[in-house]
Amino acid sequence: MAVIECIANISEGRNPEVVERCAEAIRAVAGVRLLDWSSDAAHNRSVLTFAGDREPVKQAVLALFDAAVPAIDLRQHTGEHPRLGAVDVVPFVPIDGITMPDCVALAKDVAEQVARRHALPVYLYEEASANPARKNLEDIRRGEFEGLAAKMAKEGWAPDFGPAAPHASAGASVIGARMPLIAYNINLNTNRLDVAKKIASAVRHSSGGLRFVKAMGVDLADRGIVQVSMNLTNYEKTPIFRVFEMVRREAARYGVMVLESEIVGLVPNAALTSAAEFYLQIADFRAEQVLENKLRNDE
Amino acid sequence: MAVIECIANISEGRNPEVVERCAEAIRAVAGVRLLDWSSDAAHNRSVLTFAGDREPVKQAVLALFDAAVPAIDLRQHTGEHPRLGAVDVVPFVPIDGITMPDCVALAKDVAEQVARRHALPVYLYEEASANPARKNLEDIRRGEFEGLAAKMAKEGWAPDFGPAAPHASAGASVIGARMPLIAYNINLNTNRLDVAKKIASAVRHSSGGLRFVKAMGVDLADRGIVQVSMNLTNYEKTPIFRVFEMVRREAARYGVMVLESEIVGLVPNAALTSAAEFYLQIADFRAEQVLENKLRNDE
Numbered sequence: 001m002a003v004i005e006c007i008a009n010i011s012e013g014r015n016p017e018v019v020e021r022c023a024e025a026i027r028a029v030a031g032v033r034l035l036d037w038s039s040d041a042a043h044n045r046s047v048l049t050f051a052g053d054r055e056p057v058k059q060a061v062l063a064l065f066d067a068a069v070p071a072i073d074l075r076q077h078t079g080e081h082p083r084l085g086a087v088d089v090v091p092f093v094p095i096d097g098i099t100m101p102d103c104v105a106l107a108k109d110v111a112e113q114v115a116r117r118h119a120l121p122v123y124l125y126e127e128a129s130a131n132p133a134r135k136n137l138e139d140i141r142r143g144e145f146e147g148l149a150a151k152m153a154k155e156g157w158a159p160d161f162g163p164a165a166p167h168a169s170a171g172a173s174v175i176g177a178r179m180p181l182i183a184y185n186i187n188l189n190t191n192r193l194d195v196a197k198k199i200a201s202a203v204r205h206s207s208g209g210l211r212f213v214k215a216m217g218v219d220l221a222d223r224g225i226v227q228v229s230m231n232l233t234n235y236e237k238t239p240i241f242r243v244f245e246m247v248r249r250e251a252a253r254y255g256v257m258v259l260e261s262e263i264v265g266l267v268p269n270a271a272l273t274s275a276a277e278f279y280l281q282i283a284d285f286r287a288e289q290v291l292e293n294k295l296r297n298d299e
Numbered sequence: 300m301a302v303i304e305c306i307a308n309i310s311e312g313r314n315p316e317v318v319e320r321c322a323e324a325i326r327a328v329a330g331v332r333l334l335d336w337s338s339d340a341a342h343n344r345s346v347l348t349f350a351g352d353r354e355p356v357k358q359a360v361l362a363l364f365d366a367a368v369p370a371i372d373l374r375q376h377t378g379e380h381p382r383l384g385a386v387d388v389v390p391f392v393p394i395d396g397i398t399m400p401d402c403v404a405l406a407k408d409v410a411e412q413v414a415r416r417h418a419l420p421v422y423l424y425e426e427a428s429a430n431p432a433r434k435n436l437e438d439i440r441r442g443e444f445e446g447l448a449a450k451m452a453k454e455g456w457a458p459d460f461g462p463a464a465p466h467a468s469a470g471a472s473v474i475g476a477r478m479p480l481i482a483y484n485i486n487l488n489t490n491r492l493d494v495a496k497k498i499a500s501a502v503r504h505s506s507g508g509l510r511f512v513k514a515m516g517v518d519l520a521d522r523g524i525v526q527v528s529m530n531l532t533n534y535e536k537t538p539i540f541r542v543f544e545m546v547r548r549e550a551a552r553y554g555v556m557v558l559e560s561e562i563v564g565l566v567p568n569a570a571l572t573s574a575a576e577f578y579l580q581i582a583d584f585r586a587e588q589v590l591e592n593k594l595r596n597d598e
Contacts, residue, residue: 003591005590051594095590095594180590240575241579244578244579258580259580260580261579261582263581265588266588266589266593267588267589267590268589268590268591269568269590269592272571272575272576272589273572273575275574276540276571276574276575276578277571279543279574279575280540280543281557281558282562283559283560283561284561285562289562290567290568290571291304291567291568292302292394292567292568295302295394
């Protein structure tokens with residue numbers, strides 16, 4: 001059995017009845033587990049996280065669109081968070097027994113069906129997009145729902161599936177595949193925000209650091225310390241331990257030590273066991289040696 | 300659902316038909332997974348490893364005794380490995396969703412039923428035994444099948460369950476509960492066996508080291524290196540990372556470095572994630588943050 005995680009973002013965070021209807025549509029699909037859902041009133045946005053094998057996850061996404069598209073009207077929608085459509089963003093994330101190309105295929109399949117069923121334009125993003133200008137979510141979403149009609153008319157912005165103009169009430173959706181995100185923070189034994197900022201700048205991709213790290217320096221004034229707050233966007237290619245060691249080394253250069261680190265939310269097991277392999281210098285380790293994996297995968 | 304691992308040792312390693320009958324008895328129990336079984340002709344002994352929830356594992360052990368007791372006659376048995384009975388040793392090991400006291404209760408329950416069903420003396424061992432003189436398997440097994448009648452007649456050696464004299468053909472069995480064993484070796488970047496032996500002596504319990512470590516120095520002559528070969532008998536109380544760091548520090552004292560380490564066979568996932576927690580200095584980490592745990596345990 002494969003496990004795919006899906007994190008659906010819908011443009012409704014103030015009307016609990018609509019959000020509950022969407023959650024129920026997902027829950028009702030056998031073989032899908034709704035792991036978490038939360039609404040933000042200021043953003044007027046909700047995030048629903050669920051998981052399962054290919055077919056159930058696909059059915060759950062289709063059911064979510066069936067529930068959300070008629071219920072959410074972007075013409076009436078305001079909120080702090082940028083958005084393009086009623087069901088704004090849907091990434092598929094490979095967790096276990098499934099590859100990234102499998103998730104890309106799933107994203108394209110779902111995108112095609114959703115576009116047809118609702119006459120809705122759909123953009124592919126991240127790993128599912130072959131177009132470098134349309135991989136990044138921010139690039140696709142720039143201009144938001146209000147600027148969508150003008151954007152779609154421009155060269156290079158025809159959607160991957162569906163009509164060449166926005167859906168009147170539901171706008172457009174962005175569907176794709178990506179690695180799991182790890183929210184990872186390292187707290188430093190100092191109150192010097194400049195040090196946290198310099199370290200963030202050294203480790204993050206955008207300013208010359210590691211390929212799959214986003215980072216910023218943050219003041220934790222109430223604790224009298226500072227933090228390098230990070231998102232790790234591909235823990236296989238840029239593993240946690242390498243990020244930790246780089247931050248530790250950069251901090252030492254300022255006479256600062258790592259106080260502790262923290263993982264916010266969920267982390268794939270392999271991201272932790274790879275750290276154990278690294279520090280314990282384990283040679284020739286195989287995932288089947290983990291007792292729990294053996295119990296699950298045998299027969 | 301709880302997961303208990305059971306590692307049954309039977310005194311038959313030369314007649315594949317008998318061993319296959321025992322394996323089949325375990326396999327036939329719904330909810331039990333036979334993970335591994337192997338026979339050693341020189342030892343004339345087989346090890347069958349299986350796992351499942353409480354009730355299925357209990358039924359599998361009862362079925363194993365039903366198959367093995369009539370088929371194995373210790374009066375005809377020879378082999379290099381010390382043994383006391385047809386079904387020689389049966390430990391229950393807590394893996395997931397179950398505590399050590401639960402496994403002790405299970406061991407006592409099974410021991411009582413086996414003793415009654417087969418008129419077989421049963422000794423409890425390790426965590427299941429309250430008697431310090433009868434915790435260690437070697438102490439209980441000393442004298443072997445041939446010396447059993449005399450031993451049982453001695454003060455302090457009445458069995459925990461069953462008759463006060465050996466079963467004519469099946470001897471006696473030892474049933475108990477223990478933590479998972481981790482076979483863990485550290486290879487050193489030197490060919491000096493004296494260094495490996497000194498380090499083994501420093502880290503192992505018996506000569507003053509860590510409570511749950513057994514260790515010896517081994518020459519890997521074909522590779523021109525030496526090894527500290529270890530058994531970690533309680534990875535929660537004496538974690539892998541602490542053993543690794545101690546070996547590393549002791550080696551440095553002789554100008555020697557750790558080349559690599561290796562885990563032989565299976566390792567519980569928590570033994571690896573605890574190393575990640577230690578080296579990455581992760582604060583307030585909870586098992587539910589591991590995505591796979593969340594997927595398994597939700598609902």
